[in-house]
Amino acid sequence: MSSFNFTIEAECPETWARAGTIQTPHGTIQTPIFMPVGTQATVKSVAPEELHAAGAQIILANTYHLMLRPGSALIDSFGGLHSFMQWHGPILTDSGGFQVWSLGHLRKLNEDGVVFKSHIDGSLHTLTPERVMQIEAEIGADIILPLDICAPYPCSPKEASKAMEWTHRWEERALVEKEKQRPEQTLFGIVQGAFEPELRAESARVIGNMPFQGLSIGGLSVGEPKEEMWGMLKHVTPNLPRDKPRHLLGVGSPEDLVVGVGLGMDMFDCVLPTRVARHGGLFTRDGRVSIKGARFRTTRGPIEEGCDCYTCQHYSAAYVNHLARAEEQLYFRLGSIHNIRFMLRLAGQLRQSIIDGTYPAFRDEFLARYVPASEKVREAQREKWKEARDKRA
Amino acid sequence: MSSFNFTIEAECPETWARAGTIQTPHGTIQTPIFMPVGTQATVKSVAPEELHAAGAQIILANTYHLMLRPGSALIDSFGGLHSFMQWHGPILTDSGGFQVWSLGHLRKLNEDGVVFKSHIDGSLHTLTPERVMQIEAEIGADIILPLDICAPYPCSPKEASKAMEWTHRWEERALVEKEKQRPEQTLFGIVQGAFEPELRAESARVIGNMPFQGLSIGGLSVGEPKEEMWGMLKHVTPNLPRDKPRHLLGVGSPEDLVVGVGLGMDMFDCVLPTRVARHGGLFTRDGRVSIKGARFRTTRGPIEEGCDCYTCQHYSAAYVNHLARAEEQLYFRLGSIHNIRFMLRLAGQLRQSIIDGTYPAFRDEFLARYVPASEKVREAQREKWKEARDKRA
Numbered sequence: 001m002s003s004f005n006f007t008i009e010a011e012c013p014e015t016w017a018r019a020g021t022i023q024t025p026h027g028t029i030q031t032p033i034f035m036p037v038g039t040q041a042t043v044k045s046v047a048p049e050e051l052h053a054a055g056a057q058i059i060l061a062n063t064y065h066l067m068l069r070p071g072s073a074l075i076d077s078f079g080g081l082h083s084f085m086q087w088h089g090p091i092l093t094d095s096g097g098f099q100v101w102s103l104g105h106l107r108k109l110n111e112d113g114v115v116f117k118s119h120i121d122g123s124l125h126t127l128t129p130e131r132v133m134q135i136e137a138e139i140g141a142d143i144i145l146p147l148d149i150c151a152p153y154p155c156s157p158k159e160a161s162k163a164m165e166w167t168h169r170w171e172e173r174a175l176v177e178k179e180k181q182r183p184e185q186t187l188f189g190i191v192q193g194a195f196e197p198e199l200r201a202e203s204a205r206v207i208g209n210m211p212f213q214g215l216s217i218g219g220l221s222v223g224e225p226k227e228e229m230w231g232m233l234k235h236v237t238p239n240l241p242r243d244k245p246r247h248l249l250g251v252g253s254p255e256d257l258v259v260g261v262g263l264g265m266d267m268f269d270c271v272l273p274t275r276v277a278r279h280g281g282l283f284t285r286d287g288r289v290s291i292k293g294a295r296f297r298t299t300r301g302p303i304e305e306g307c308d309c310y311t312c313q314h315y316s317a318a319y320v321n322h323l324a325r326a327e328e329q330l331y332f333r334l335g336s337i338h339n340i341r342f343m344l345r346l347a348g349q350l351r352q353s354i355i356d357g358t359y360p361a362f363r364d365e366f367l368a369r370y371v372p373a374s375e376k377v378r379e380a381q382r383e384k385w386k387e388a389r390d391k392r393a
Numbered sequence: 394m395s396s397f398n399f400t401i402e403a404e405c406p407e408t409w410a411r412a413g414t415i416q417t418p419h420g421t422i423q424t425p426i427f428m429p430v431g432t433q434a435t436v437k438s439v440a441p442e443e444l445h446a447a448g449a450q451i452i453l454a455n456t457y458h459l460m461l462r463p464g465s466a467l468i469d470s471f472g473g474l475h476s477f478m479q480w481h482g483p484i485l486t487d488s489g490g491f492q493v494w495s496l497g498h499l500r501k502l503n504e505d506g507v508v509f510k511s512h513i514d515g516s517l518h519t520l521t522p523e524r525v526m527q528i529e530a531e532i533g534a535d536i537i538l539p540l541d542i543c544a545p546y547p548c549s550p551k552e553a554s555k556a557m558e559w560t561h562r563w564e565e566r567a568l569v570e571k572e573k574q575r576p577e578q579t580l581f582g583i584v585q586g587a588f589e590p591e592l593r594a595e596s597a598r599v600i601g602n603m604p605f606q607g608l609s610i611g612g613l614s615v616g617e618p619k620e621e622m623w624g625m626l627k628h629v630t631p632n633l634p635r636d637k638p639r640h641l642l643g644v645g646s647p648e649d650l651v652v653g654v655g656l657g658m659d660m661f662d663c664v665l666p667t668r669v670a671r672h673g674g675l676f677t678r679d680g681r682v683s684i685k686g687a688r689f690r691t692t693r694g695p696i697e698e699g700c701d702c703y704t705c706q707h708y709s710a711a712y713v714n715h716l717a718r719a720e721e722q723l724y725f726r727l728g729s730i731h732n733i734r735f736m737l738r739l740a741g742q743l744r745q746s747i748i749d750g751t752y753p754a755f756r757d758e759f760l761a762r763y764v765p766a767s768e769k770v771r772e773a774q775r776e777k778w779k780e781a782r783d784k785r786a
């Protein structure tokens with residue numbers, strides 16, 4: 001049976017924030033936690049021991065990508081993803097649902113499952129709730145997710161309802177199949193319901209009552225304004241069981257982490273920190289900065305004073321600026337490590353603030369300092385993109 | 394004054410091979426040695442501590458690239474390249490000559506120096522023998538090279554002679570200027586002479602008699618058949634002083650290292666091992682292999698059994714194959730480390746064989762095993778490129 005376990009150490013009375021501990025066969029996770037994303041069995045440009053050094057406690061990998069390349073049977077023959085990629089801590093795999101829906105016209109849905117064309121070679125594949133459990137059993141992550149349907153944004157209440165009902169039926173099938181596969185794996189349920197408050201509440205109740213060991217909130221951060229996303233969580237969290245970990249799928253940024261924790265989320269995953277890093281955007285307590293900016297050209301100190309990441313401990317901001325401007329591969333690694341460490345340090349600070357009973361103050365102070373500065377950088381970036389587009393036109 | 398020193402520990406009587414030790418202000422180098430190339434103040438995708446772990450004793454950096462970006466004055470303000478890039482071992486900088494000639498119509502030559510347009514932003518720059526010494530002083534490498542003229546291949550004897558004479562005059566000017574700059578740096582001379590045996594012999598005698606502390610052989614590996622390159626060295630080595638280290642500029646491959654040592658070369662540098670690695674070509678004692686090949690898809694063992702590199706010690710060939718096929722950034726690092734370690738292990742084996750008096754047997758055995766297998770891989774690659782080209786046509 002599963003050696004999965006979740007305990008709550010502290011809760012923040014004025015909010016839904018809590019600090020907990022998750023036990024998995026590959027180790028312990030202290031929540032709230034950010035999970036770096038290793039889409040293709042590698043967190044882009046970062047080696048496993050560097051993830052470990054950055055404080056990563058669990059990483060996420062993508063079932064859709066891994067089933068296509070190198071294939072789940074191959075990973076199984078290597079004793080699972082942990083030994084294949086040499087990451088020996090906990091792993092969570094998503095179900096591939098979100099990626100398949102993103103394929104648009106390349107996929108076809110029916111009650112049994114979904115047929116889609118590979119983005120790599122155009123080959124046809126079928127995913128059913130059962131097949132996904134088999135694939136995830138072969139990949140062998142500690143925590144796995146069932147096949148779900150992510151409704152588009154925006155969509156009609158009818159469409160949203162249909163996608164949710166369908167997802168619920170598929171999740172029941174996943175629960176049955178999972179017991180035939182590898183019972184030691186932990187299956188989380190996925191809450192859907194698009195942007196309909198009643199549906200979100202209903203999905204939380206229905207999935208929360210099924211024998212899942214944790215709950216992922218899907219279908220958010222799909223293009224909607226942030227306020228709408230947070231609004232939805234207010235209908236979800238109160239309808240979820242208190243004693244199961246809650247995972248906000250595919251979210252987020254530093255500010256998402258800080259806000260999401262207060263809305264009852266324990267686990268977060270997103271490619272944003274590493275993707276943004278590759279484009280030169282680095283996180284600091286005073287907001288996102290662009291490392292390619294002229295102000296870093298001669299900076300003798302680290303990217304952020306006091307940062308304990310490998311990059312800041314070893315290199316000047318000027319050197320990182322040089323590597324980024326020259327588009328050197330070492331930059332992608334150094335930038336990614338910095339942002340991953342930032343997210344994990346932030347998760348640790350959030351946890352501590354919950355234990356200390358100071359989370360609301362921490363949140364407010366962080367947002368006031370971080371968000372306006374980051375918005376300025378993003379605005380400048382948008383301007384640059386617009387200019388580049390206008391030039392092309 | 395310079396703390397540079399070169400001693401010879403062993404020589405191979407039937408060949409010109411020798412094993413020596415070079416002392417520099419940043420540490421000791423045991424020769425023969427391969428120098429990984431860090432063009433833009435970084436050996437592409439590899440961090441300094443990984444170079445160190447792979448056995449790198451000295452690296453090369455490119456004056457042309459660094460003067461344009463980030464600029465030599467900036468590097469100087471950081472206390473030189475060692476501290477800017479956090480590589481604390483010996484560094485050699487080339488003179489930028491070769492890169493400037495490669496610019497073709499973007500540069501204009503006169504007796505004083507050369508004016509060229511930056512490949513980055515088209516800005517105009519002037520290099521003179523004196524200016525190069527100033528730039529290299531600011532970069533602060535342990536070993537520096539003077540501005541030279543690399544004749545094109547093929548070229549007329551008259552052209553070759555003119556380029557050589559010109560280079561000799563420039564080198565005299567470099568010697569004078571270098572003493573005004575940083576006397577603790579070690580200046581090597583560059584032997585030119587294109588593919589004219591008499592000119593090569595003359596250049597070796599002239600430059601060998603100037604007060605340089607080492608000799609680089611330039612203008613080779615510029616498109617000529619290998620036999621022609623080796624043929625030229627036979628006119629160079631006997632005319633060089635025995636007691637100064639000899640550096641074969643911009644060469645080579647594993648087989649180049651093995652052959653070049655027998656022709657009296659002590660130091661080698663080339664982007665080939667890392668560039669080839671980025672395209673999937675990895676070195677093994679049985680020849681170059683293509684890691685993307687189907688045979689590695691399920692290989693549980695390392696790329697090469699018994700290899701002591703980080704990559705082979707930590708990952709299966711199947712995982713490296715997966716990363717390479719998926720074009721993941723971690724692959725570039727793992728492949729580069731493997732090839733760098735291969736070159737440095739090979740240099741160590743060559744050194745030991747010279748000390749043991751077995752170099753000729755080692756050379757013959759290596760070439761018989763390595764070259765035919767590698768040729769097969771290169772042939773297959775050429776076929777693939779031809780197919781791809783035919784498809785486009």
